[in-house]
Amino acid sequence: MDYKQIESKWQKIWADTGLYKFDRSRVDKKYYCLEMFSYPSGAKLHAGHWYNYGPADTFARFKRMQGYEVFQPMGFDAFGLPAENYAIKTGIHPEESTLKNIATMERQLKRIGAMYDWDYEIKTCMPDYYKWTQWMFLQLYKKGLAYRKEAPVNWCPSCNTVLANEQAQGGVCERCGSQVTHKNLNQWFFKITAYADELLDCIDKLDWPEKTKLMQKNWIGRSYGGEVEFQVKDSDVKFKVFTTRADTIFGVTYVVLAPESPLVDLVVKDEQRAAVEEYKEKSAKATEIDRMSSTREKTGVPTGSYAINPVNGEEVPILVADYVIASYGTGAVMGVAAHDERDFVFAQKLGLPVKRVIKSKDGSNDALPFCEYGVLCNSGEFDGMTSEEGKLAILKKLEKEGKGGLKTNYRLRDWLVSRQRYWGAPIPIIHCDHCGDVPVPEKDLPVRLPLGVNFTPDGESPLKKCDEFINTVCPVCGRPAKRDADTLDTFVCSSWYYLRYADPKNEKAPFDSEWINKMLPVDKYIGGAEHACMHLLYSRFFTKALRDMGYLNFDEPFLSLVHQGTILGPDGNKMSKSKGNVVSPDDSIAKYGADIFRVYLMFGFNYVEGGPWNDNGLESISRFFDRVERIVKKCYEVNFDDAPLSKAEKELNRVRNNTIKCVTNDLGVFSFNTAVARLMEFVNAMYNYEVNVAKKNAIYKDCAKDLVLLLAPFAPHFCEELWEMLGQKYSVFNQSYPTFDPAAMVLDEVELAVQINSKMRAKVTVSSSASKDEIEKAALEAVKDQLSGAPKKIIVVPNRLVNIIA
Structure with missing residues (x-):
């Protein structure tokens, strides 16, 4: 079969007949199947794109059928x-390179044979999209959420510019290798x-991978504890620390401030100022992730x-230590060296005191640091209390004295969304010297991104250099004002x-709420696990915020989530040009066609795990396709009769129904490799x-039809062609997916192994409805010449074997 020819043929027919156009009148039957959309940073789809989109399309076609x-x-x-960096390097404008890459990727995506409805396509860099991104910003701003x-x-x-976190990994600039510092803007x-709280409390209701849910839980990082206020000696300065172990507060022997905390300048003594400033400069070169590393x-x-110390008056x-981060908690922590591993190491290094205030409940563990719950000691009136009792009692006393109390803390921080970059949606805010920050009126959206901008890095947001953009008038007072020069993340x-x-074509609103509440939530979302703590979390936040504003009537954007694994190079390493192990889909498709490539991606790997590429797998799938094609051709080369089913035909029918059952179950859980194996x-x-039956029963052609229907979601072009060869009505994807008959899966007879003392001696065929006595009788008859007396015991394993203990 000429796979290239049939792919072109069927893609044209699908387009001409509008086969995959979404029928809005059937919204009550909708199934929203969504793959994470692509970033057009490269000119071609790579194997990873295909691994996401091909199998996901198979699942979508399965749901259609x-x-x-x-x-x-x-x-x-x-x-x-990436597009902005490419422009800085080559001089090609981001819009030009992005739209060119999109056009290429559109052609490649169509070649996959996926049933995308391109009438609903969106491109986030176009004004008709980012107008509504800006509208979203304004709604959040009005609600106090921006x-x-x-x-x-x-x-x-050296570059005199702001760097994204991705550009400052390891604390060095990716462009010039200079040490990265921090500055406030x-x-x-x-x-x-x-x-x-809601993001945390609702996540267990979702059909998401447990690992992803755990990652979000840890990222949000809710912890219950207390806030304690410390007074600086000989000063009016006070500061608070958050702790989950208030039971250890009598053991505080030092406190630590984050280097970037404004408290540092308030408390540092003149004789220590030079050392502290030097330390602050050094810590500014390290990333937060590095600083928090255990x-x-x-x-x-x-x-x-x-x-x-507010509980005992000790000084x-x-x-100042850089393992404390100013933006987490209060930016100050209390050091309890005897009961915290990190504090103990820090105290040992700096020669700070260690004071035990918790002992084990049975007195068996005196080693320090002792980090478990136990019984309070050296803690005044709280001695003898358990840790659970003590921390609550201490916080209640501090609350009564106005020096602390119960507190819930979160690891999650507010989302920084402004970027000092060019290629993004302008922030719809005007800064007026008289009126302050003024939101752009909604009627004036979109705030268009100007094209003629010099975005060579010079330390300022590129849009500041565009006078036509930056200079405007205040919509409130009419005086001269400045637009915000940053763009959105x-x-x-x-x-x-x-x-x-x-x-996507709504010009009056980002969406019609009545319609969107019928179409969403997304039923199945497919994409990479690397987005667990960013995109997936941010989307949940947006959905909940829009719900509270009255635009949505659902709580979560994605009901069910599947992560695909990673396709590795043939050498088992991550694909990269430098390693020379990149697999080009184009080369494989040119040789084998898109469907064989698709099916190999589903057969050769566990979808959620991925694995190393093997070219031999494509050849194996090619041979499989040839065998399927020969079966279909046999159906119009041979005459079939409708005679009652023989034993061989009943066995074929059993396999057929078992295959339908197993493939249906496998597809439902994205177990594509086992489905293809079935x-x-x-x-x-x-x-x-x-081979074994000369005269063909009609069951053979029925099996061929079901085979094509079962395979269709995996190999859409190939199976459309086979369906046509079988003389069936267009399209195979307008047919119902096969269902199995449980009765056909029950055999009239079963063959049992007969063992004597667990060693195979014979085989016997009995009725599938035979009683235990009938099975034992048949087994004894089959091996009577090998027995020298009455058996001691007979063990029957239904449908498998009989073991005679002699």
Whole structure:
């Protein structure tokens, strides 16, 4: 079969007949199947794209054949840093390179044979999309969920520019290799922390991978504890620390401030100032991830000041250490060296005191640090209490004295959404000297991204250099004003795209709420696990915020989530040009066709795990296709009769129904490799029947039809051709997916192994409905010449064997 020819043939027929157009009148039967959209940073789809989109399309086609009105859109996450960096390097404008890449990827996506309805395509870099991204920003701003404050950013002093976290990995600039520092700039944030509890409490209701749910739980990081206020000695300065172990507070021997905390400048003594400033400069070069690493060596310097422990009045030194992060908790922690592993190591290194205030409940463990719960000691009136009792009693007393109380803390921080970059959606805010921050009126959206901008890095947001853009008038007072020069994080664009897909041509709103509430939530979402704590979390936040504004009536965007694994190179390593192990889909498709490539991706790997590429797998699938084609050709070369089913035909029918059952179950859980293996077994059974039975029963043609229907979601072009060869009505995808007959899976007779003392001696065939006595009688008859007396015991394993203990 000429696979290239049939792919072109059927793609044209599908397009001409509008086979995959979403029927809005059947919205009550909708099934929203969504793959994470692509970022068009490269000119071609790679094997990883195919591994996401091909199997996902198989699942979508399966749901269509089960009677659902499948909505499967496609689009492009088209703003972002790679296109801007490419423009800086080559001089090609990001819009030009992005749209060119999109056009190429559209052609390639169509070649996959996926049933995307391109009428619903979106491109996030187009004004008709980012107009509504800006609208989303304004709604959050009106509700107090978007705000501006000073925050640290990564800064390269050599390039004189702000760097994204991705550009500052390891604390060095990816462009020039210089050490990255931090500087404070006014930044925009979304108040995702306002939804921390709901984001955490609702996640277990979702059909998501447990690992992904755990990652989000840990990222949100809710912890119950207390807040305790310390007074700086000989000063009016006070500060709070958060702790989950208030039972250890009598053991505090020092407190630590984050280097970037404003408290440092308030408490540092003159004689320590030089050392502290040097330490601050050094810590500014490290990323937060590096600073928080449990394996990193802990360092710190004293400020010369002391804090007063509120429970016992003891004076403890205040130090600065970079393992404390200003934006987490209060930016200050209490050091309890005797009962915390990190604090113990830090105290040992700096020669700080260690004071035991918790002992084991049975007195069996005196080793320090003792980090478990136990019984309080050296804790005044709280001695003898358990840790559980003590921390609650201590916090209640502190609350009564106005020095602390119960507190819930979160690891999650508000989402920083402003970027000092060019290729993104402009932030729709005007800064007026008289009126302050003024939102752009909705009637003036979109705030268009100007094209003629010099985005060569010079330390400022590129849009600041575009006078036509930056200079405007205040919509409130009419005086001269400035537009915000920053652009939105591209994750803002992708946090609501699943909503726009369903209503992409709406010019009056981002979507029609009545319609969107029928179309969503997404029933099945497919994409990479690397998005667990960003895109997936941000989308949940957007959905909940829009719900609370009255635009949506559902709580979660994605009801069910599947992560695909990673395709590795033939050498078992991650594909990269430098290793020379990149697999080009184009080369394989040119030789084998898209369907064989698709089916290999599903047969050769466990979908959620991936694995190393093997070219021999393509050849194996090619041979499988040849065998299937020969079965179909046999159906119009041979005459069939409708005689009653023989034993061989009943066995073939049993395999057929068992295959239908197993493939249906496998597809439902994305177990594509086992589903294809079942189909191969079915083909083997049909060949076995063909070899052993000269006269063909009509059951053979029925099996061939079911084989094509079962295989159709995997190999759409190939199976459309086979369906036509069988003389069936167009299209195979307008047919119902086969269902199995449980009765056909029950054999009239079963063959049992007969053992004597667990050793195989004979085989016996009995009725599938035979009683235990009848089975024992038949087994004894089969081996009577091998027995020398009455058996001691007979063990019957139904449908498998009989073991006679002699």
